[in-house]
Amino acid sequence: MVGQRRSRVWGAAAMLVAVTLLxxxxxxDEQQVRDSVAASESSVKDAVNEIHEALGAxxxxxxxxxxxxxxxxxxxxPGFRFYASGPLQDNGEDPAARVQAATEALERLGxxxxxxxxxxxxxxxxxxxxxxxxxAESKVNPGSVSLGVRGxxxxxxxxxxxxxxxxxxxxxx
Amino acid sequence: xxxxxTIEVPAPQPEIRRPDGDPGGADSLAQALYATAGRYExxxxxxxxxxxxxxxxxxxxxxxxxxxxxASGEHVxxxxxxxxxxxxxxxxxxxxxxxxxxxxxxxxxxxxxxxDRADLIADINATTDATPSDISALQARAAYLAERYQALVxxxxxxxxxxxxxEDLLRHTFESATGLGDALSEFGGLSDLAQSAICKVxxxxxxxxxxxxxxxxEGLTDAEREAVIAAYPxxxxxxxxxxxxxxxxxxxxxxDGDLARLGAKEDDGTIDSSERDxxxxxxxxxxxxxxxxxFTDPITGERPGGQLWxxxxxxxxxxxxxxxxxxxxxxADDVAVFTPGISTDMGDVVSYANDMQHLYExxxxxxxxSSVATMFWLGYDTxxxxxxWATLTxxxxxxxxxxxxxxxxxxxxxxxxxxxxxxxxGHSYGSTTTSYAAGSFDLDAEDVVLIGSPGAGPSDxxxxxxxxxxxxxxxxxxxxxxxxxGDEGWVGKFxxxxxxxxxxxxxxxxxxxxERPGRGATPIDGGAxxxxxxxxxxxxxxxxxxxxxxxxxxxxxxxxxxxxxxxPEDPEWTRDPSSGVPGRSETxxx
Numbered sequence: 001m002v003g004q005r006r007s008r009v010w011g012a013a014a015m016l017v018a019v020t021l022l023x024x025x026x027x028x029d030e031q032q033v034r035d036s037v038a039a040s041e042s043s044v045k046d047a048v049n050e051i052h053e054a055l056g057a058x059x060x061x062x063x064x065x066x067x068x069x070x071x072x073x074x075x076x077x078p079g080f081r082f083y084a085s086g087p088l089q090d091n092g093e094d095p096a097a098r099v100q101a102a103t104e105a106l107e108r109l110g111x112x113x114x115x116x117x118x119x120x121x122x123x124x125x126x127x128x129x130x131x132x133x134x135x136a137e138s139k140v141n142p143g144s145v146s147l148g149v150r151g152x153x154x155x156x157x158x159x160x161x162x163x164x165x166x167x168x169x170x171x172x173x
Numbered sequence: 174x175x176x177x178x179t180i181e182v183p184a185p186q187p188e189i190r191r192p193d194g195d196p197g198g199a200d201s202l203a204q205a206l207y208a209t210a211g212r213y214e215x216x217x218x219x220x221x222x223x224x225x226x227x228x229x230x231x232x233x234x235x236x237x238x239x240x241x242x243x244a245s246g247e248h249v250x251x252x253x254x255x256x257x258x259x260x261x262x263x264x265x266x267x268x269x270x271x272x273x274x275x276x277x278x279x280x281x282x283x284x285x286x287x288x289d290r291a292d293l294i295a296d297i298n299a300t301t302d303a304t305p306s307d308i309s310a311l312q313a314r315a316a317y318l319a320e321r322y323q324a325l326v327x328x329x330x331x332x333x334x335x336x337x338x339x340e341d342l343l344r345h346t347f348e349s350a351t352g353l354g355d356a357l358s359e360f361g362g363l364s365d366l367a368q369s370a371i372c373k374v375x376x377x378x379x380x381x382x383x384x385x386x387x388x389x390x391e392g393l394t395d396a397e398r399e400a401v402i403a404a405y406p407x408x409x410x411x412x413x414x415x416x417x418x419x420x421x422x423x424x425x426x427x428x429d430g431d432l433a434r435l436g437a438k439e440d441d442g443t444i445d446s447s448e449r450d451x452x453x454x455x456x457x458x459x460x461x462x463x464x465x466x467x468f469t470d471p472i473t474g475e476r477p478g479g480q481l482w483x484x485x486x487x488x489x490x491x492x493x494x495x496x497x498x499x500x501x502x503x504x505a506d507d508v509a510v511f512t513p514g515i516s517t518d519m520g521d522v523v524s525y526a527n528d529m530q531h532l533y534e535x536x537x538x539x540x541x542x543s544s545v546a547t548m549f550w551l552g553y554d555t556x557x558x559x560x561x562w563a564t565l566t567x568x569x570x571x572x573x574x575x576x577x578x579x580x581x582x583x584x585x586x587x588x589x590x591x592x593x594x595x596x597x598x599g600h601s602y603g604s605t606t607t608s609y610a611a612g613s614f615d616l617d618a619e620d621v622v623l624i625g626s627p628g629a630g631p632s633d634x635x636x637x638x639x640x641x642x643x644x645x646x647x648x649x650x651x652x653x654x655x656x657x658x659g660d661e662g663w664v665g666k667f668x669x670x671x672x673x674x675x676x677x678x679x680x681x682x683x684x685x686x687x688e689r690p691g692r693g694a695t696p697i698d699g700g701a702x703x704x705x706x707x708x709x710x711x712x713x714x715x716x717x718x719x720x721x722x723x724x725x726x727x728x729x730x731x732x733x734x735x736x737x738x739x740x741p742e743d744p745e746w747t748r749d750p751s752s753g754v755p756g757r758s759e760t761x762x763x
Contacts, residue, residue, distance in 0.1 A: 071527040073703035074600065075517045078524055083708070085763050114690065115754050125753045132690070134709065134753035134763040139538065140472060148753075148763035150709070153700065158520040162457050165527045166464030 028155040036154045037082075037164070041067075044082045044151040047131060048171055051147065054105045059091030060098055062147070065172040069164040072153040080156040080164065084171055085148030087138070095137035096122040098145045102135045180297050180311050183319035185287050187329045189279050192272055192336045199266035200429075206259035207430055208437035213252035215443045220245030250357045254350050256430065257362030257404060261346040263426045264403035268339045275332050282325050289318055338396035342366065342403060367404035370397040378405070383414030383579075383586035390415055402426065410484055413583025417480050417502035424484035428462075431455040431486060450491035454519040458484060461497050461526035468499055471534050471762060472542075477501060479526075482548060486519060489554040493519030496580075497526045499533040500546030507536065508584065508593040509547045509720040510618075511706075512577055514601025514625075517555045525549040528706040535708070535717035535760035543721060546593075552576050553606060567609075567671055570602060570630055574609025574616075581610070581617045594722045598622040600705060601655055605630040605671045611638040611645075620719050624648040624687065624705040624712065628659040628672030635675070635682035646719050646727065648687035648712045649676040651745040652701035662735020677741075678734045685727040686757070687712035688750030709753035713760045728757055 048065055055061045065086030073079035091098065099122040103113060106126055111133060116124040122145075123136035130152035138144045224241045226234070293314050300307060345364040350356050360368060375381045375389030390398070402409050402423045409415060409423035435452035438444040444452065458481070465479025483496035502508055509532060513525060529547040536545045553573030581595060595618040599607025604626035610616040612632035616639050623629065626647065632638060635645035649656040659674025673680050688711055689704055705712040715727040731744035751758045 070708065071524045071531070072707045073700060074525065074528060074706060075513060075521060075703065076515060076601075077700065077703045078521065079700070079703065080524070115751055117754070120755050123753075123755050123759070125751070127690075132752060134759070136753075136755060136759070136763050138762055139755070139759075140762050146763040148761075153704075153707070156524070158457065158523070161521075161527075162460045162523040165523055166460075166467065 027157045030157050030160065033155060033157055033160055037069075037160065040151045040154055041069075041082045044084050044131065044149055045171060047128075047149050048084045050109060051106065051149070052172060054109050055088065055102055058101050058105065060088045060102050060105070060145075062086045062172045063089055064170070066168055067171050068166070068168045071156075071161070071165060078156050078158075078161065079153045080161055081153045082151040083148065085146060086172065087141075088135075088145045088147055090144065095143060095145050099124055099135055099137060102145070102147065106133065106135070178303065178308050180308075180315050181319075182290060182294055182297070182315050183322045185283075185290060186322055187283075187326050189276065189283055189329060191276055192269065192340075194265075194269050194340070196266040196269045196273070199262050199269065203259045203262040203266065203429070204433045204437075206255055206262060207433035210252045210255040210259060211434045211438045211443075212441070213248045213255060215438070215441070217245045217248035217252060218445075220248065247357055250359075250361065254356045254358075254361030256434065258346055258350050259433070260406055260426050260430055261343055261362070261364070261403040263429050264399065264406070264422075265339055265343045267422065267425065268335075268399060272332065272336055272339065279325065279329055279332060286318065286321055286325065289314075289321075293318060335395060338399060342396065342400050346403065363404050364400050366397055367400035370401050371405060371408075377408050377412035377415070381414075383583045386412055386414030387586045387589065390419070406430075407485075410481075413579055414586040415583075416587050417482055417498065417584075420482050421480040424481040425462075427484055428455055428458060428481065432459060447487065447491055451486040451493075454486035454491075454493040454495070454522075457520050457522050458486070458495055458497070461522040464523065465497055465499050465526055465530070468530050468533070471538050477533070477546075480546075480548075483550070483552055489518075492554060492557070494552055495519050495522050496548055496550045496552060497522060497529065498546050498548035499526070499529045500544070502546045502548065502584065502593075503587065504544065504591075505546035505593055506543035507540075507545045507596070507720055507722055509536070509545075509596045509598055510550050510577075510580065510584075511548065512550055512553075512573070512597070512599045512603035512607050513555065514599075514603040514606075515556050517551060517603075518557070519551060522549065522551070525551075531706055531708050531713060531760065532717065532720065535713050536720045538761050539714065539717050539759075540721040541723065543594075545720065547720070550577070550580060552580055555602060567605060567630060570605040570671070571609050571613070573603075573606035574612075574630070575614050577606060577610040578614035578616045585617050594619050596620040596622060596720045598624065598716065598720075599626070601625045601627065601702065602671070604675070608632055608638075608672065608675070611640060615639045619722075620644045620646065620724055622646045622648065622716055622719055623675045623682070624716070625650070625653050625656050625702050626659060626675050627655050628670035629675045629680060630672045633673050633680070635680055642681065643683075644724065645675070645682040646715075646724055647675045647680075647682045647684045648705055648715065649674075649684065649733070649743075649745070650687050650689060650692070650701040650704070650712070651743045652689075652692045652696050652698040654696040654698070655702045657696050661733060661741055662737070674733065674741075676733050676743075678732045681732070683724065683727065684730050684732050685712075685715035686730045686745075686748075686750075687715070688745055688748060690750050690752045692750065708760050709758055710760070711751060711758040714758045717760060 052062045067084035069080050072081045103124040111126040111128045114125045121137040126133045132150045135147040220241050350362045375385040377386050406423040406426040462479050477500040480498040485494040488494040529549050532547040553576045597618045604623040608630035611621050621640050636642040658670035661674045661677035676684050718726050733743040735741040
């Protein structure tokens with residue numbers, strides 16, 4: 001049954017308060033956001049290079065890696081983050097062994113495992129500070145293993161989102 | 174016994190000539206015309222502004238006022254006519270680009286056929302003492318070649334008619350604005366073809382239903398279609414019932430026009446605040462479309478393309494109306510329409526179009542192989558936030574619900590005998606808007622998804638929705654304070670939300686997992702309300718299954734409930750969330 005129309009003025013007012021509390025009072029300072037953007041992008045790129053070097057010992061370094069800014073939150077608190085990913089080299093081991101080897105190497109770099117498993121495909125998720133990471137056998141190309149690093153979700157502005165989102169960067173090789 | 178056998182080798186045909194004209198040159202002309210239209214507008218504004226002068230009266234002043242008013246009005250007419258001509262030139266350039274691509278394809282086909290023909294002749298000349306089997310094989314090759322040449326001729330004839338129609342249309346448009354009388358008339362810059370087509374029964378200017386508009390379009394010739402897109406891009410671009418590709422063509426004409434005309438005013442320093450808002454909206458839309466056009470499908474690696482389904486940068490006091498889709502709304506098996514909530518305006522289109530890429534990618538990645546299109550729909554006036562009194566009522570949600578239901582009717586009508594699986598997704602205040610569409614305006618969708626909902630508006634139960642209880646899905650992060658506001662239990666929450674909490678037992682929809690790692694310890698966690706479309710989230714994973722038509726496979730979570738003896742309980746509060754886990758929250762290739 002469709003309920004009777006009710007005057008929910010107080011309800012909407014509560015939502016108004018909620019949106020205000022959640023960050024609906026205008027955009028953040030653009031220069032501060034730019035500073036955060038530069039720091040976060042640099043942090044993810046450094047992590048990719050560090051991982052690339054560490055995995056090289058077991059023949060699992062990145063084949064290639066690219067990065068881009070993407071939306072991670074909508075209104076009323078819009079945000080974006082830098083995301084870098086790419087396939088790993090095939091060292092001849094099976095995918096589960098490669099995921100395991102990569103995970104162990106990442107733990108040595110200071111990443112902490114938050115989840116891991118083998119169904120429906122071998123995978124592990126890890127975190128370090130505000131960054132998170134997934135390494136898993138590919139669903140699109142079974143037999144290959146890919147790794148993706150997500151940076152911190154930062155407050156964004158409309159202009160910066162328009163400027164940065166959609167611009168892909170080749171990080172490796 | 175020896176004899177002569179004739180193999181009839183078809184003549185090479187047709188002669189394919191590159192069409193005259195240069196799209197880049199036409200674009201430059203359009204830019205100049207838009208700038209000219211802008212200057213006529215400036216003069217008209219100045220004339221109107223100078224009509225009332227203080228300290229001057231009498232007959233001379235009266236005559237001045239009349240002259241200023243006339244000059245202003247005439248310049249408004251001139252601006253309108255020149256803008257129409259510029260639109261026609263822009264449409265001509267767009268069509269010419271398409272025709273040149275077809276020209277390249279036709280020429281490639283002709284080259285390939287000529288190569289086959291040369292091979293056939295060489296093989297015939299090299300054949301001696303041919304057996305009946307050899308002769309039969311050569312004759313079959315010749316017949317097949319003739320068949321393909323004939324098909325090429327037919328396609329070339331069709332293409333040539335389009336080339337001629339495109340040139341005729343632009344010529345007629347110029348002729349309709351040649352003299353001063355034409356330029357000042359109400360119909361200046363409108364070709365006769367466009368005027369006659371738009372006056373036919375079922376035209377979108379007649380108040381026809383989406384089905385009637387679709388039938389009207391089907392009845393137009395190719396030339397008439399090109400003419401109405403060029404002459405009435407604003408009308409065609411928002412006409413429910415027309416194919417999305419047609420609306421996209423028309424809206425891109427309008428977008429190009431706004432960028433050029435308002436950009437020229439900006440350069441001249443004569444742009445006013447409302448025009449500034451419109452130009453900013455146009456630029457954001459241009460950026461969102463460029464991103465959408467460049468997006469690649471995660472499975473095929475191909476570009477599904479973007480579509481500008483709605484474009485009105487000056488609507489709602491400058492907040493604007495816009496709808497950008499990833500994929501082809503005319504052909505996709507699964508189509509999702511996302512309605513945003515409070516404080517969203519056209520300036521957010523880049524971020525939301527990116528979210529639609531996420532939804533497209535997740536649906537394809539976890540899907541069954543069906544084709545997909547996902548659309549950000551800002552077709553209603555969202556409350557602007559804390560300083561907007563509209564936030565205090567559900568009026569915008571009700572109005573938006575009606576508009577959303579109309580938009581779905583338009584999508585349905587445009588697909589005729591090839592219906593898509595349609596999913597309506599509403600976030601925050603947009604979920605209340607979607608609830609109005611499904612609860613009060615008979616939303617013609619298969620599935621409805623409400624996320625971060627402050628309440629389901631007019632509906633107390635999922636079964637009130639037009640899609641039926643089994644097709645109503647709800648995502649609620651346990652830390653989302655806005656989603657906490659909805660009413661539940663026999664005591665309720667004293668009406669602090671916008672209706673019943675759709676995640677509750679009372680509403681009885683299918684609730685899916687939508688928690689986030691790193692969530693806060695309290696419900697005042699802004700990220701919780703805004704992260705439902707983030708990649709590698711439980712929420713996006715489950716929504717993608719619903720969009721793909723497999724809502725029965727979502728990872729369900731327990732509904733919230735309000736025991737009579739205490740506060741409302743949310744079982745999700747203590748569950749460990751995941752991110753990027755296959756089968757639960759992985760939405761793309763790492």
